[in-house]
Amino acid sequence: MAEIPSLTEPEILALVRKSQEGDTQAFSALYDHFFPQVYRYAAFRFDREVAEDLVADIFLKVWEKLHTYQERKGIPFAAWLFRIARYEVIDIYRSHKETDEMPEELHDPDELNRADTDVKRADVLKMVRTAMDKLPRRYRDILQLSYMADLPHSEIARTLNMREGAVRVLKFRALEKLEELLPPEAHGML
Numbered sequence: 001m002a003e004i005p006s007l008t009e010p011e012i013l014a015l016v017r018k019s020q021e022g023d024t025q026a027f028s029a030l031y032d033h034f035f036p037q038v039y040r041y042a043a044f045r046f047d048r049e050v051a052e053d054l055v056a057d058i059f060l061k062v063w064e065k066l067h068t069y070q071e072r073k074g075i076p077f078a079a080w081l082f083r084i085a086r087y088e089v090i091d092i093y094r095s096h097k098e099t100d101e102m103p104e105e106l107h108d109p110d111e112l113n114r115a116d117t118d119v120k121r122a123d124v125l126k127m128v129r130t131a132m133d134k135l136p137r138r139y140r141d142i143l144q145l146s147y148m149a150d151l152p153h154s155e156i157a158r159t160l161n162m163r164e165g166a167v168r169v170l171k172f173r174a175l176e177k178l179e180e181l182l183p184p185e186a187h188g189m190l
């Protein structure tokens with residue numbers, strides 16, 4: 001699979017403007033650029049099928065609401081997109097409470113990984129998921145946007161409507177709380 005080149009903020013905004021005018025190729029470029037981050041964000045919370053459907057719903061909602069994005073408001077497009085993603089995750093989570101939030105098996109295409117590594121990784125992910133479920137929502141949101149969606153603090157702040165300094169403080173507190181909630185045997189595995 002070819003690696004998608006990273007886009008700068010001006011390039012993203014140019015693609016957004018073209019997409020707002022109905023250019024589906026420009027939207028396709030935005031989709032290709034943001035898909036990995038959005039998918040990781042969704043896949044951390046839901047099993048593969050639900051995550052795939054959710055990502056499709058997120059990008060459909062982005063397309064439908066694209067006309068409402070205004071770059072002059074100072075909100076980066078990524079922050080705007082992840083606000084939509086966050087609300088879609090919340091909605092789908094509420095409607096699928098019985099769904100297991102994270103797959104027990106995450107298949108790594110790397111041939112060098114051994115089966116015992118996969119089992120160990122699945123155990124660690126299960127422990128982290130269980131601990132994450134015990135965190136307050138604001139801590140979970142910050143950790144997921146930071147580590148699953150790979151957003152910088154500035155975009156997390158805009159996504160959650162808070163100051164960047166508050167994001168840093170809450171992220172630090174969330175990590176401390178997560179460490180407290182993890183069983184001692186997990187500390188050496190992470």
